[in-house]
Amino acid sequence: MELWELGAWDIAHKVRAKEVSAQEVLESHLARISEIEPGLCAFLEVLEAEARIAASRVDAKIAGGEDPGILAGVPCAIKDNMNIKGTACTCGSKMLDGYISPYTATAIKRMSREGAVVTGKTNLDEFAMGSSTESSAYMVTRNPWDPDRVPGGSSGGSAAAVAAGLSTVALGSDTGGSIRQPASFTGIVGLKPTYGRVSRYGLVAFASSLDQIGPFGRDVRDVALLLEAISGLDTADSTSVERPVVPWSKRLERPLKGLRAGVPKELLGLSVDDGVRDAFYRALSHLADMGAVIEETSLPALRYALDAYYVIAPAEASSNLSRFDGVRYGLSTRGKALDDMYHATRAQGFGPEVRRRIMLGTFALSAGYYDAYYLRAAKTRTLIRRDFDEAFKVYDVLLSPATPTVAFRAGEESGDPMTKYLADAMTVSANLAGIPALSVPCGFARPSDAGLTGRDLPCGLQIMGKPFDEETVLAIGYAVEASVREEMEEKSGRMRRNLLLSKECERVD
Amino acid sequence: MTERAYDMTIGLEVHVELLTGSKMFCRCSTRFGDPPNTNVCPVCTGLPGALPVPNHEAVKLGLRAALGLGARINLRSGFDRKNYFYPDLPKGYQITQYRTPLAEDGFIEISEPPKRIRIQRIHLEEDTGKSIHAGDDITTAEYTLLDFNRCGVPLIEIVSEPDMSSPEEARQYLERLQRVLRFAGVSDVKMEEGSMRVDCNISVKPRGTAVSGKPVEIKNLSSFRAVVRALSYEFQRQARLLEEGKTVVRETRHWDEAKESTYPLRTKGSSQDYRYLPEPDLPDLVLEESFVEEVKRDMPRLPAEIVAYYTEKLGLPEYDAEVLTLDPNLSRFFDDCVERGADPKTAANWIMGDIMGYMNRQGLTYEKIPLSTENLVEMLGLLKSGVISGKIAKDVLVKVIETGKTPSEIVKEEGLTQVSDEGELLSIIQEVISANPGPVQDVKNGKEKAIGFLVGQVMKATRGRANPAKVNIMLKEKILS
Structure with missing residues (x-):
């Protein structure tokens, strides 16, 4: 077995036990990157030199008898909307072309302190707006399971890198499903923690009240381990919350007997592909076999979640993205007068999806429309929260498919924006309610557009939990994972070993 | 022109920079005058x-201002974003309090005419950076430089109700407001340095009509004098428009100090839409009752309380008490003198008379009272014990200020000790009597007033050092006996 095939849990243990060095682990990954990356396009930048320094530091710590941390020597890729001092942070946008950040995000600082080795910055939909990573201004990332398909988004680069074995774990950000949906599309595990669990300081804001940084890994334990490293109160983020950081990675095995899980019918009522539905029900019956009580339930306000999300998220985005004005950093296009500079800079710097959302949000906040749109959406959000509160009085967790379909073909998304917004229906309510939600692979499904020769693709199950109860969410994820472990390991192992992406993908510099 | 047939309604929006060491939402220094873009x-x-992370010191000072203005504190308030594009606004929005301010319903009492000006709201916000246009004229500037040192400095905005009906009332309101904020230690409130900024809203309507006029906002006012002038100008301009049957346009106008007139700011189409939005990066500002109590307890004494103390406990006339509470330094100076044993009324007289007179002539501010309380109290002691005369004391005071020496040193060095020795005085009195037979005769004829002239002559001959009371008695004895 190659070192790049190991999980974070194993790497950290082997490095701490001096069985392998952090530098050996890193070199294995860098070699893997140079082999696969040209055809995968997961990384906007590989931070080779920086990673080598970080790995040698971990080794030096171990040699000096110091504690190297719980992620000793674990390679980690970072979505390129998080700041690392001295490196570029493009957010997948022309707007931030050439921008070098003067500071490091709290989550990355914490992770590095625990011995993680940052290997590079990964591709994303421009400013994290999208669900295919195709709206990146720089390149289109491929899905390692099928290079003609998208890895999901917006954290598609991070998901593809982990799925393909270019990185052991990765950080993504999730505003309406941007971690869970790509995790589902690429057959890996992704967690959106409770709002406030992980500091947002250094994450370029899309929609501040919904954004949350979270971990990707190839199994639940790795995700739990990375969560341990990045969680906790940060005085630089006023919305971060003081809650004890639990050793989640050691609390995964837990009897499911008597555990109550609800399945909101409002989510299953959505158009879910048959194959995905089948995989979801198979996972449910496994859970039931292990003693969980599973019932259909109703959270009526979820019917309006997508509508509320597509008002609140663009409204906040329109304000958050105002700072990209060409005055201080990033792209600046000259104009005759001040307004001309603003117009030219923003017209050139932002792609069509970002412009569309800025316009939607600007409209929703305008005088005369605020009450009908923003305020109404905010009230709907309160109703959704209330429905979750009620449901969690009865159930420990709520379950749904993570996505209505498996990964779709590249280029499909460019059509009607409404169709693609609908694909977020499963995931947005967890962001609106601020609750933790995990996507864990639950099996494989045949894409509806696959035809006769089509391959089965992975799909995920979503587990939503009570605020700050990541412990239960992860434990159930672990149980789901166990039920499909053999099939997953066999298929994904084969996928990685046989991965051959002959065609180089196009990159825009 | 029949201006008198029109009434004006004035409301003021005052921005005040808080005296915190660091900014509203980060830890950068608020120091004024540092090299550009260093903080x-x-x-x-x-x-x-x-x-952003809110600065608790700023919240505390905001609370002090609210308490000083008798406002109702909102234990739960919130932050909002005010969105607009401008180069000195780096986020593209200003963090302010729009939906629920820190405090509401305060007031300021003015005295002429006695009137209560209501304060609608007091809220926290952050300052913008500073745009420095090449050549100072925004319309012709080739380029603009930006300094973000001021960006994020904590401000409170104090919005009055439209309760003022003359520029003079506006001036009084501002003076009183400034005084409260200074005493409360909230801000140094200097219009020249921009730590106090005033925007005026004024509307004009024909007297006796119920219709309210359209408000016009005036900006760029850098002194109280400018506020008064701009309001007077604007009243006349609007009254003239109404007189001519024209309508007043609701707009923002700039005060041109040099031309003594207002001109409209460039407006593009419809009015600015700030698209206010609850600030998602900041939770509601929730204040514990105990915290408010603590701020109340630590509240410095305010002018009204001090005036009451001066009049009731120290027996000063109302007028004196008001003058001494024009500024916290001045009242502290007075308090210190009294604490050092000076008679309150005497100390007040000297401070309000000779000291403030000297400061006015030299153009000094209350921050720099030019002598120590020790020296003033020592001089009052010399005066009281008869070592120096009142007239000499005035000279000694000036010399103390100008040399920094103590009053005793000056009296000793210049031989200014009062002459009370009867032998020495007698010979001078004799000379004065023989040199002024006319007035002497008047005194003999019962013209009491003539004695003053003779006392003056004796004072002159002793260069003011004679004890005038003693001279008076001795002269009368000499002439009438």
Whole structure:
């Protein structure tokens, strides 16, 4: 077995036990990157030199008898909307072309302190707006399971890198499903923690009240381990919350007997592909076999979640993205007068999806429309929260498919924006309610557009939990994972070993 | 022109910089006058990914202001974003309090005419950076430089109700407001340095009509004098428009100090839409009752309380008490003198008379009272014990201020000790009597007033050092006996 095939849990243990060095682990990954990356396009930048320094530091710590941390020597890729001092942070946008950040995000600082080795910055939909990573201004990332398909988004680069074995774990950000949906599309595990669990300081804001940084890994334990490293109160983020950081990675095995899980019918009522539905029900019956009580339930306000999300998220985005004005950093296009500079800079710097959302949000906040749109959406959000509160009085967790379909073909998304917004229906309510939600692979499904020769693709199950109860969410994820472990390991192992992406993908510099 | 047939309604929006060491949402210094762009960080320059954290000291000072203005504190208030594009606003929005301010319903009492000016709201917000246009004229500037040192400095905005009906009332309101904020230690409130900024809203309507006029906002006012002038100008301009049957346009106008007139700011189409939005990066500002109590307890004494103390406990006339509470330094100076044993009324007289007179002539501010309380109290002691005369004391005071020496040193060096020795005085009195037979005769004839002239002559001959009371008695004895 190659070192790049190991999980974070194993790497950290082997490095701490001096069985392998952090530098050996890193070199294995860098070699893997140079082999696969040209055809995968997961990384906007590989931070080779920086990673080598970080790995040698971990080794030096171990040699000096110091504690190297719980992620000793674990390679980690970072979505390129998080700041690392001295490196570029493009957010997948022309707007931030050439921008070098003067500071490091709290989550990355914490992770590095625990011995993680940052290997590079990964591709994303421009400013994290999208669900295919195709709206990146720089390149289109491929899905390692099928290079003609998208890895999901917006954290598609991070998901593809982990799925393909270019990185052991990765950080993504999730505003309406941007971690869970790509995790589902690429057959890996992704967690959106409770709002406030992980500091947002250094994450370029899309929609501040919904954004949350979270971990990707190839199994639940790795995700739990990375969560341990990045969680906790940060005085630089006023919305971060003081809650004890639990050793989640050691609390995964837990009897499911008597555990109550609800399945909101409002989510299953959505158009879910048959194959995905089948995989979801198979996972449910496994859970039931292990003693969980599973019932259909109703959270009526979820019917309006997508509508509320597509008002609140663009409204906040329109304000958050105002700072990209060409005055201080990033792209600046000259104009005759001040307004001309603003117009030219923003017209050139932002792609069509970002412009569309800025316009939607600007409209929703305008005088005369605020009450009908923003305020109404905010009230709907309160109703959704209330429905979750009620449901969690009865159930420990709520379950749904993570996505209505498996990964779709590249280029499909460019059509009607409404169709693609609908694909977020499963995931947005967890962001609106601020609750933790995990996507864990639950099996494989045949894409509806696959035809006769089509391959089965992975799909995920979503587990939503009570605020700050990541412990239960992860434990159930672990149980789901166990039920499909053999099939997953066999298929994904084969996928990685046989991965051959002959065609180089196009990159825009 | 029949101006008198029109009434004006004035409301003021006052921005005040708080006296905190660091900014509203980051830890950068608020120091004034540092080299441009040296007190900046990712937060106050709006770099992507940076987040605001409220400054508790600013909240405390905001509370003090609210308490000083008798306002009702909102234990739960919130922050909002005011969105607009401008180069000195790095985030593209200003964090302010729009939906629920820190405090509401305060007031300021003015005295002429006695009137209560209501304060609608007091809220916290952050300052913008500073745009420095090449050549100072925004319309012709070739380029503009930006300094973000001021960006993020904590402000409170104090919005009055439209309760003022003359420029003079506006001036009184501002003076009283300034005084309260200074005493409360909230701000140094200097219009010249921009730590106090005033925007005026004024509307004009024909007297006796119920219709309210359209409000016009005036900006760029850099002194109280400018406020008064601009309001007077604007009243006349609007009254003239109404007189001519024209309508007043609701707009923002700039005060041109040099031309003594207002002109409209460039407006593009419809009015600015700030698209206010609850600030998602900041939770509601929730104040514990105990915290408010603590701020109340630590509240410095305010002018009204001090005036009451001066009049009731120290027996000063109302007028004296008001003058001494024009400024916290001045009242502290007075308090210190009294504490050092000076008679309150005498100390008040000297401070309000000779000292403030000297300061006015020299153009000094209350921050720099030019002598120590020790020296003033020592001089009052010399005067009281008869070592120096009142006339000499005036000279001694000036010399103390100008040389920094103590009053005793000056009296000793210049031989200014009062002459009370009867032998020495007698010979001078004799000379004066023989040199002024006319007035002497008047005194003999019962013209009491003539004695003053003779006393003056004796004072002159002793260069003011004679004890005038003693001279008076001795002269009368000499002439009438």
